[in-house]
Amino acid sequence: MELYTNLRQGEKGAWLSIGTYLLLSSTKLTIGYIGTSDALKADGLNNTTDIIASIAVLIGLRISQKPPDSNHQYGHLRAETVASLVASFIMLIVGLEVLVNSLKSLWEPAGTTPSLLTAYVAIGSAAVMYVVYRYNLALSKKIRSAAIKAAAFDNRSDALVSIGTAIGILGAIYGFPIIDTLTAIVVAFIIIKTAVEIFWEAVQSLTDAFDIDEVETLSVLIRNVEGVIELLDFKGRAHGNMYFIDVTVSVNPYLNVFESHRITEVIEHTVMRENRFCHVFVHIEPHIEENPPINENKSPTI
Incomplete structure (x- = not known):
């Protein structure tokens, strides 16, 4: 490595x-x-x-x-x-x-x-x-x-x-x-x-302080990933010269597991292209609109 x-x-x-x-x-x-x-x-x-x-x-x-x-x-x-x-x-x-x-x-x-x-x-x-x-x-x-x-x-x-x-x-x-x-x-x-x-x-x-400029740069990259609707949370900490990044993003709630996982992989690759010493943990949340449109044919199941 x-x-x-x-x-x-x-x-x-x-x-x-x-x-x-x-x-x-x-x-x-x-x-x-x-x-x-x-x-x-x-x-x-x-x-x-x-x-x-x-x-x-x-x-x-x-x-x-x-x-x-x-x-x-x-x-x-x-x-x-x-x-x-x-x-x-x-x-x-x-x-x-x-x-x-x-x-x-x-x-x-x-x-x-x-x-x-x-x-x-x-x-x-x-x-x-x-x-x-x-x-x-x-x-x-x-x-x-x-x-x-x-x-x-x-x-x-x-x-x-x-x-x-x-x-x-x-x-x-x-x-x-x-x-x-x-x-x-x-x-x-x-x-x-x-x-x-x-x-x-x-x-x-x-004490887990993290560079604000680095947060802004990586946040913009993650928001621009196709399929990401909203960046809900971003946390980062440094261990030596390695960065550990924890992010929570919202995606279309009707995506299947494979499609959601593909988005997490794109996020990981995008961040690592910016900084190859980053290890990214991505948590997916369904995006819930305040006034969601009525859909008679499909409804989420839990």
């Missing part, structure tokens, strides 16, 4: 993030220690927490691929959304930590002047994380994965943190340590903002 194939593709993005963070965190901690840069060491510690977030995303993607069972008859697709929720919490903690440490440094004297090498490492790390961010963002759009999208935004936040680290190091080298603090505060707010956005999107999905 294409859905589960996409989830397996999503694992590539999670593994890429994990491998990149392992490499960068070890490099930053080593060079930060050698080059006496507290900022680079802090950035390296930040990446160690990102490893945990990426592992959470990977676990969520793995669980999402499990087939439906007796307790999860719609499958385990929402595990992916839970993973993005966990990632948002980790990003929020990192953002608050960066903010608190930056505010503390406003009245703490600067330490030893760091080596220029540490600035080069920070700039290189930012470039690497930006490439990973672009890859994961494109992958998340391709497979419609909330978890990989969260991972991509985490990658972007880390690129910004590394840029801030480089600016702070250069500021300290050239005698303007306040630049480090101001940049770190701005970066902290960017991380916190991103975390809140990911958190809100995950909560909306977990």
Whole structure:
């Protein structure tokens, strides 16, 4: 099934993030220690927490691929959304930590002047994380994965943190340590903002919120299906990148079972042409007019 194939593709993005963070965190901690840069060491510690977030995303993607069972008859697709929720919490903690440490440094004297090498490492790390961010963002759009999208935004936040680290190091080298603090505060707010956005999107999905524009688009398509007289009810919810749609339509009450079933199949195919990740449940109701015409030859039976 294409859905589960996409989830397996999503694992590539999670593994890429994990491998990149392992490499960068070890490099930053080593060079930060050698080059006496507290900022680079802090950035390296930040990446160690990102490893945990990426592992959470990977676990969520793995669980999402499990087939439906007796307790999860719609499958385990929402595990992916839970993973993005966990990632948002980790990003929020990192953002608050960066903010608190930056505010503390406003009245703490600067330490030893760091080596220029540490600035080069920070700039290189930012470039690497930006490439990973672009890859994961494109992958998340391709497979419609909330978890990989969260991972991509985490990658972007880390690129910004590394840029801030480089600016702070250069500021300290050239005698303007306040630049480090101001940049770190701005970066902290960017991380916190991103975390809140990911958190809100995950909560909306977990509480069965559904995109109003998507409702309008699919409703118009269903109303235009031949044989549908009225769209009586429309409900939708998201499980990962899969949509489950429940609709109730009214049709001619004198249609036989075969003809009514044909209408439900046309509705399902119409919706899936618009969004191939939609699963549609159609309920048929007989259309009852307020002032029905008298028909002496035929009357409905119940």
